[in-house]
Amino acid sequence: MASFSSSIMISLLFCCFLFINQTAKCDHDNEDTLLQGINKYRASLNLSALTENDKAECLADEMADQFQDQPCTNTTGSNTVRGNEPQFANYPRLLAKCDLNVTNTRDGKILPVCVPKLDPTLVLSNYTLSQYSQYLNDTSFTGIGIGHEDDWMVVVLTTSTPEGSFVPANGNGVANLAIKFGPISHYLVLLFGFFMVM
Ligand SMILES: *[C@@H]1O[C@H](CO)[C@@H](O)[C@H](O)[C@H]1NC(C)=O
Ligand SMILES: *[C@@H]1O[C@H](CO)[C@@H](O)[C@H](O)[C@H]1NC(C)=O
Ligand SMILES: *[C@@H]1O[C@H](CO)[C@@H](O)[C@H](O)[C@H]1NC(C)=O
Ligand SMILES: *[C@@H]1O[C@H](CO)[C@@H](O)[C@H](O)[C@H]1NC(C)=O
Ligand SMILES: *[C@@H]1O[C@H](CO)[C@@H](O)[C@H](O)[C@H]1NC(C)=O
Secondary structure (H helix, E strand, O other): OHHHHHHHHHHHHHHHHHHHHHHHHHHHHHHHHHHHHHHHHHHHOOOOOOEEOHHHHHHHHHHHHHHOOOOOOOOOOOOOEEOOEEOOOOHHHHHHHOOOOHHHHOOOEEEEEEOHHHOHHHHHHHHHOOOOHHHHOOOOEEEEEEEEEOOEEEEEEEEOOOOOOOOOOOOOOOOOOOOOHHHHHHHHHHHHHHHHHO
16 A cells, blocks of 8 residues: 555656756757757868867856846847957856856857747847858857847857866866756656566
8 A cells, every 4th residue: 555655656756857847958959959050050161070178068058047037138238249249247157157257168159149939940040141150150168158049049158278278277087067857857757667577
């Protein structure tokens, strides 16, 4: 009896995590689509694909958080990032949250766009068919991080030089990344299977 009710509990828990996993996955679909689109664009220019950089993704997420309250009136949002220093008083704090500082991000590039409902085709063309395309068509950029919030998409480009690598000088790569639900749900599948057998 006890094992019956506990397997119900586990099943409920399992469904819960399946749901969270699904939403988390969907939530990243538009970022994956953009990454593929950008790398196709790079390939068409005979440039190497950009590789994902966890720190850059962390910063892109933080930046998107900042942008989300701003209206979508200026399509490129480039007026918010002058040079490469975003006009946010708390920018150094955002960097610190991602274990970064101005020394290892200086050569990177932050490219925000605002597109209603993040329509995938418009988001991609806002990068490939605007003045941003000059950065995508640039061999010095080798890495990328993407974040989004509401109608805002933020791309952060990194270089392979120390000034733009987004790698802290102490080289400690243990990321303070968002919790990934994938592995947890895998354990739950196992657990679920175990209770089904019982
Ligand atoms: C890319 O490289 C191929 C073969 O190396 C060449 O035929 C093509 O013209 C190049 N395209 C561009 C855009 O440079
Ligand atoms: C968009 O930004 C430019 C400056 O980059 C500014 O002059 C213009 O007024 C802005 N437009 C809107 C609708 O906010
Ligand atoms: C960028 O996105 C806006 C929607 O926010 C759209 O109106 C505009 O046409 C897009 N620009 C490009 C170059 O795709
Ligand atoms: C990309 O950059 C190369 C070299 O700077 C230039 O010749 C080419 O026209 C650029 N292509 C696009 C689509 O911007
Ligand atoms: C950035 O961090 C590195 C070590 O990770 C340090 O050597 C450097 O002084 C820091 N720069 C700033 C401006 O804090």
